[in-house]
Amino acid sequence: MWKRTMHLAVAALLLLFGVPGVASDASDHCYKKGDHVPLYVNKVGPFHNPRSVPHKLNVPFAFACILVDIESTVLLKLHSRTLSSSLVSHFCLCAARQHVTEKKEALGEILNGDRLVDGPYKLDFRVDRESELLCKKKLTKENVAKFRSAVSKDYYFQMYYDDLPLWGFIGKVEHDGKELGELRYFLYQRFHFEVFYNSDRVIEISVQTDRNTLLDVTDDKEIEVEFLYSVKWKETTIPFEKRMERYSQASSLPHHLEIHWFSIINSSVTVLLLTGFLATILMRVLKNDFVKYAHDEESVEDEEETGWKYIHGDVFRFPKYKSLLAACLGSGTQLFTLTVFIFILALVGVFYPYNRGALFTALVIIYALTSGIAGYAATSFYCQLEGTNWVRNLLLTGSLFCGPLFLMFCFLNTVAIVYNATAALPFGTIVVIVLIWALVTSPLLVLGGIAGKNSKAEFQAPCRTTKYPREIPELAWYRQTVPQMIMAGFLPFSAIYIELYYIFASVWxxxxxxxYSILFVVFIILIIVTAFITVALTYFQLAAEDHEWWWRSFLCGGSTGLFVYGYCWYHYYARSYMSGFMQTSFFFGYMACICYGFFLMLGTVSFHAALLFVRHIYRSIKCE
Known part of the structure; x- marks a missing residue:
């Protein structure tokens, strides 16, 4: 029954997000000569700050927001709000074309920051064009200065032609060749589109610049600009089904694969070492303990027990803040399930290159559908710990992850609105997300909580708990919570940090x-390492007669999320060119939410591993 349910769930998700094949206005992607092929322009912004940046000129505005008159600002209403910008660009529409058509986008595309409008270029199917004039205007000194600022910040543009991505830069910076090496700023005036087709379908497109038509915008002076473009069609034998493969080749280059495999080998060695370390504990130390305790039971009991058996009457004493612990375990179980489903979709090919917004759509919908798992896991465990106020526990579970995420979103979305960035979600999208939460997430959470309450499962403790807890002896500094969290978090992090670079370079x-197959292997290694190191540290804690292992095991496993957040600081200052308040707030704000979810998920894994271990060792001895 469980396998059948899993198969149906996967099939439903595949139908929901679609199999490889992109939807466009021309749904079958088949054209005749002279047919209009949809070209949408998306965003313009600085290359090194693709999400958001501080200065208004640097924000990756929606393409329509940059439509301006050469001599005066044009106000355009985009996504229910009036926006304006004084940046002039030839890859935007000319001043006379003030009415644009917006492409209807899915939820994931909007969350991804895509704002597509129809482009000014005419790239009809198999129709060559030579030196087509887009517009011709005179730039004022102010506009020249703004162009120069955009060129200096490596402004790029992004378009989609028949759902194939293409991008380029608006200009370049060069040294003038003199002894002082003064910089000169040039604007591209002409773009050449080269389109490849196979029979009646578009296969590939690229855009190139003409170096013979550069416009010098170094000096603040009035100049005349003439924006041109040309189109050349060429035939190719590449089938339509393989037209997206070239976008994934960069990740499959030999030197990249070598680094990925080095990461896996490094992680595998870590796993083997930890496995051997744990095997030594279980086979030697525990075996000696079992022999010792068996011998003590047969001899005259004139000696006091020591070690982890000594605290058998306290080790299953329910922890403090058990409602919070149950909520953490419920949220962590949901996030673990969410991650597994995301990997399933990735491995079957749903998240192919430039499937715009598919990942964000999957995250929102799967998170909503798995909220019942969080409610069931949290309430069931809370009732096992003899909790009575399960309704409050359910509310805590529902807000434990969504609450901080909602507060962070409100802050960052306000920042994006102030900067007129595409990262700002339209009001309609926010309403849709709220409705999903209210009509899907919350009801499923309640249903899961009711099912967990009615499950009437009992906590399986092999030993009876004494009425009064024993006093924990004074522990060495390295046995305290924080040092053990550092030890527990460092090893799992060392197994994944190489792969983190590629993930950060892709997301940011x-x-x-x-x-994704390599990433899935790394994820499995991460889970194994986290569980192993937590079990080892839990044994040492119990051997030191410290019976408060419940929260310690959760914190030790989740501490890997803190190391990942620490890596964010290193990546920001050492490996990226990101800067400014908006980019900084988005990077550290959303990464804080991701690492928090990472903390809950790995903490849940480590806790359950420690619980299984503790139950096993105390079940193997005779306790009075």
């Missing part, structure tokens, strides 16, 4: 990550 940069 322009790289494309496609090797």
């Amino acid at each position: 940069g322009h790289r494309i990550y496609t090797i």
